[in-house]
Amino acid sequence: MSTSRGFGRRVALGAALVLALAACVPSEPDESSDGASGDASEGGDGGGELSIGTTADVVNFNPLVGNSRTDSWVTNLMYPAMMTIDDEGTKVPALATEWGYGEDGLSAWIELRDDMQWSDGEPLTAEDVVFTIDAIKAEQLGTVSGMIGAYESAVAASDTRIEFTLSRPDGAFLNSIGFWMPIVPEHVFGQAPTVADFANDSDWVSAGPFVLTTVERGQRYVLEAVDGYPLGEDDSGPALDRVVFRVYPDVNTEVLALRSGEIDLIGNALPPSVARDVSGDDELQTFSVPSLGWAHMQYNMRRPPLDQVEVRQALAHAVDYEAIREVVLGGNAVSSNSSVLTPTFAQWVDDTAEEYTYDPDLSRDLLAQAGVENLELEMIYDAGDPNISSWAELVRDQAAEAGITITLAGLERNTYLARTNDRDFDIYAGSWAIIDEPQSNFHLLFAPDGFINYAGVNDPEIDRLMVEASTALTVEDARGPLQELARIVTEQVYDNVMYVEQFTFAASNEWTGFQPKPSELLSVVNPQSLASVRAAD
Amino acid sequence: MALLRFTSLRVLRCLLTLWFAVSVTFFVVRLLPGDPALAIASPTMDEAQRQQILADFGLDRPLAVQYVTYLGELLQGNLGVSFRQSVPVSEVLLERLPWTLILTGSALLLTLVIGLPLGVLAATHRGGALDRVIQVGGVVGQSLFVPTVGIALLYTFGLWLGWFPIGGAIDDDVYGLEAYASIARHLVLPCLSLVVLQIGAYVLTLRTNLIDALGEEYCTVARAKGAPERRVVWKHALRNALLPTTTLVGLQLGLLVGGAVLTETIFAYPGVGRAIYESVGQLDFPVLQGAFVLLAAAVVVANLLTDIAYGLLDPRVRAA
Numbered sequence: 001m002s003t004s005r006g007f008g009r010r011v012a013l014g015a016a017l018v019l020a021l022a023a024c025v026p027s028e029p030d031e032s033s034d035g036a037s038g039d040a041s042e043g044g045d046g047g048g049e050l051s052i053g054t055t056a057d058v059v060n061f062n063p064l065v066g067n068s069r070t071d072s073w074v075t076n077l078m079y080p081a082m083m084t085i086d087d088e089g090t091k092v093p094a095l096a097t098e099w100g101y102g103e104d105g106l107s108a109w110i111e112l113r114d115d116m117q118w119s120d121g122e123p124l125t126a127e128d129v130v131f132t133i134d135a136i137k138a139e140q141l142g143t144v145s146g147m148i149g150a151y152e153s154a155v156a157a158s159d160t161r162i163e164f165t166l167s168r169p170d171g172a173f174l175n176s177i178g179f180w181m182p183i184v185p186e187h188v189f190g191q192a193p194t195v196a197d198f199a200n201d202s203d204w205v206s207a208g209p210f211v212l213t214t215v216e217r218g219q220r221y222v223l224e225a226v227d228g229y230p231l232g233e234d235d236s237g238p239a240l241d242r243v244v245f246r247v248y249p250d251v252n253t254e255v256l257a258l259r260s261g262e263i264d265l266i267g268n269a270l271p272p273s274v275a276r277d278v279s280g281d282d283e284l285q286t287f288s289v290p291s292l293g294w295a296h297m298q299y300n301m302r303r304p305p306l307d308q309v310e311v312r313q314a315l316a317h318a319v320d321y322e323a324i325r326e327v328v329l330g331g332n333a334v335s336s337n338s339s340v341l342t343p344t345f346a347q348w349v350d351d352t353a354e355e356y357t358y359d360p361d362l363s364r365d366l367l368a369q370a371g372v373e374n375l376e377l378e379m380i381y382d383a384g385d386p387n388i389s390s391w392a393e394l395v396r397d398q399a400a401e402a403g404i405t406i407t408l409a410g411l412e413r414n415t416y417l418a419r420t421n422d423r424d425f426d427i428y429a430g431s432w433a434i435i436d437e438p439q440s441n442f443h444l445l446f447a448p449d450g451f452i453n454y455a456g457v458n459d460p461e462i463d464r465l466m467v468e469a470s471t472a473l474t475v476e477d478a479r480g481p482l483q484e485l486a487r488i489v490t491e492q493v494y495d496n497v498m499y500v501e502q503f504t505f506a507a508s509n510e511w512t513g514f515q516p517k518p519s520e521l522l523s524v525v526n527p528q529s530l531a532s533v534r535a536a537d
Numbered sequence: 538m539a540l541l542r543f544t545s546l547r548v549l550r551c552l553l554t555l556w557f558a559v560s561v562t563f564f565v566v567r568l569l570p571g572d573p574a575l576a577i578a579s580p581t582m583d584e585a586q587r588q589q590i591l592a593d594f595g596l597d598r599p600l601a602v603q604y605v606t607y608l609g610e611l612l613q614g615n616l617g618v619s620f621r622q623s624v625p626v627s628e629v630l631l632e633r634l635p636w637t638l639i640l641t642g643s644a645l646l647l648t649l650v651i652g653l654p655l656g657v658l659a660a661t662h663r664g665g666a667l668d669r670v671i672q673v674g675g676v677v678g679q680s681l682f683v684p685t686v687g688i689a690l691l692y693t694f695g696l697w698l699g700w701f702p703i704g705g706a707i708d709d710d711v712y713g714l715e716a717y718a719s720i721a722r723h724l725v726l727p728c729l730s731l732v733v734l735q736i737g738a739y740v741l742t743l744r745t746n747l748i749d750a751l752g753e754e755y756c757t758v759a760r761a762k763g764a765p766e767r768r769v770v771w772k773h774a775l776r777n778a779l780l781p782t783t784t785l786v787g788l789q790l791g792l793l794v795g796g797a798v799l800t801e802t803i804f805a806y807p808g809v810g811r812a813i814y815e816s817v818g819q820l821d822f823p824v825l826q827g828a829f830v831l832l833a834a835a836v837v838v839a840n841l842l843t844d845i846a847y848g849l850l851d852p853r854v855r856a857a
Contacts, residue, residue: 218812257704260702
């Protein structure tokens with residue numbers, strides 16, 4: 001009796017196994033259909049394969065919709081941005097060669113390179129740029145749609161020149177679209193009924209150094225080299241034959257894979273403890289790049305007594321920032337002198353800014369001035385962030401020295417996001433990944449209706465300075481109001497900037513030519529970098 | 538007629554189980570803290586855009602309406618579209634299901650192939666050193682936590698010895714026999730991890746039942762008739778001792794599938810379990826629901842098929 005039942009189960013199990021195996025074994029490739037579109041002239045000249053570890057799958061192949069990090073890493077290699085960023089945080093040419101504003105600030109123009117083409121042979125022209133920005137505006141697509149409030153229309157004045165009409169002067173407009181807007185091919189994306197619903201999950205066309213050819217969700221994303229990409233070290237195209245993004249559950253597993261030779265590069269930034277460990281490995285090389293954002297605490301000014309500046313200042317002086325940078329971050333962070341104009345962006349930095357001193361006695365005095373005793377607050381943070389989870393404890397202990405009781409609430413990420421969005425906190429601890437255009441981004445942070453104005457800043461002087469800065473068309477004109485704004489933010493402790501993290505990335509010594517750029521988004525997996533990588537001698 | 542009634546009742550029971558699983562899943566995923574629009578939104582989006590995301594997902598409608606709509610779509614075989622990937626959920630899951638079947642199937646097979654002889658060995662050496670070692674091993678295996686075993690295996694066999702890959706399910710550009718070999722190599726560590734965690738239950742259950750069976754009168758009679766001990770164990774006692782073990786397979790199937798979520802995540806194995814793990818973080822309700830429905834359906838259907846086969850083979854079951 002039992003045998004017959006068991007036999008049935010074994011047969012069913014065996015059959016399921018055989019069927020599953022058959023489904024998983026790939027069939028021999030057919031030369032006539034390799035997944036890539038058209039007649040892409042394959043690049044790479046026996047340069048080999050670079051395997052890159054990532055901790056997430058691509059969730060959306062449409063670069064105008066997807067916004068996860070892995071999405072960007074993969075799609076950035078196919079859909080070029082007009083600008084990139086240099087070591088000093090300045091936007092520099094990529095697909096674009098020059099740009100500028102009309103005198104009244106109501107018009108702008110961008111000049112493109114004339115040597116870029118899509119991998120199916122179609123030229124990349126100004127029409128593609130116009131199509132892209134019009135689609136973003138019409139369908140309110142992704143991140144960029146929030147940056148183009150001033151945009152009215154654009155025309156392709158020639159194959160390489162785009163002329164924009166703006167409804168108001170916006171000094172960040174060109175930099176924002178130049179850096180953030182991936183240009184998509186009109187002849188492909190324009191075929192879809194709506195760009196928003198275009199999954200772009202096969203037959204990819206690329207104007208970057210690589211084109212996606214194979215997708216195995218949960219496992220790997222294979223991109224083959226394309227000849228002719230001019231922005232790498234060699235303007236004839238990448239040296240590599242192909243790049244493969246491999247998916248791992250976390251950074252620790254990626255490190256195991258890197259050390260075992262399974263991958264050549266980890267795309268994700270390494271936590272400080274792992275970075276220290278990896279930097280002692282002779283077979284690996286590390287790269288350090290600055291964040292384009294900052295780590296910070298914000299105090300919810302909607303809740304008394306945090307509406308009193310003395311209380312916020314008392315909290316700011318109750319933290320030993322240098323100890324956090326050295327002990328928790330292992331020195332992989334720099335001071336921003338408590339300013340929202342961080343040292344990553346050399347053109348904006350205010351040299352007179354000074355960091356809040358760690359002075360528990362001063363904190364006590366400030367609390368006494370405010371008439372506040374036995375201050376008890378809750379601090380929320382993402383428990384999945386190893387850095388913040390560590391320094392939150394230091395903040396709590398140091399605040400105790402000043403007589404302030406902080407209760408830590410490390411939350412699951414989605415809960416943390418929900419409570420932050422509901423402004424349901426006393427102290428918020430977190431970090432901004434990228435705040436690259438203070439002229440426009442500060443509106444999000446400090447305007448009364450700003451989406452990430454968590455602290456509840458509502459300051460007419462700040463509002464005035466933001467308008468002045470955003471309408472300035474040159475760095476020189478915008479610097480003054482921005483620095484003044486940053487000084488007020490520091491004085492009033494609207495945002496307590498703690499440090500700017502220096503991200504560490506690790507790669508095998510077998511490769512050379514990486515061109516690191518600031519931020520985890522660009523790091524060493526940016527298109528120019530991967531187009532320049534080659535095997536070490 | 539009895540078989541038809543038996544089958545109908547079993548199918549009805551399975552449908553009810555599935556409906557229950559679907560309903561619980563639907564409401565449980567919506568109890569997850571957070572808001573899918575926030576998980577997707579970027580800071581530069583304004584409130585109207587975020588509301589639009591919720592409307593696009595149908596999440597702005599009353600929960601009851603969402604539930605009825607979901608059931609209606611499900612009855613038509615439509616699992617919905619992934620919030621994050623904008624592709625049908627069925628496409629996402631079908632791509633991953635074969636890997637989960639390979640992993641859980643081979644883990645179950647290996648557990649039985651290794652576990653049953655060990656259980657027999659322990660029972661036939663009752664009280665001896667071998668019995669104690671097997672018992673301790675079984676208890677320790679049951680007490681271990683999946684990530685502990687997984688990480689230990691990864692460090693030992695993946696990094697130090699370098700015998701097996703750290704992650705993935707198959708190498709690039711391998712076809713035919715080479716592909717089978719590659720799949721097997723990638724399967725070893727995750728499969729071993731599941732076997733280590735499961736095998737104790739089988740070994741200890743079989744050991745206890747076999748010891749009981751060996752003390753039964755029919756075994757004494759067999760021995761009295763001069764049957765060699767080997768025959769008494771394998772021919773007479775084991776058949777009866779296997780009954781509860783067979784039941785255990787059904788019970789453990791759910792645990793195995795649950796264990797696959799963690800195992801697939803640790804070993805970067807591209808199965809349905811890992812899709813569940815990723816979808817929780819992304820609050821991708823349709824994929825979460827689809828994955829749970831698929832796994833529940835797999836367990837329910839596997840049990841249904843064996844029940845029907847069992848009913849076909851044994852008339853007493855149909856009568857019952």
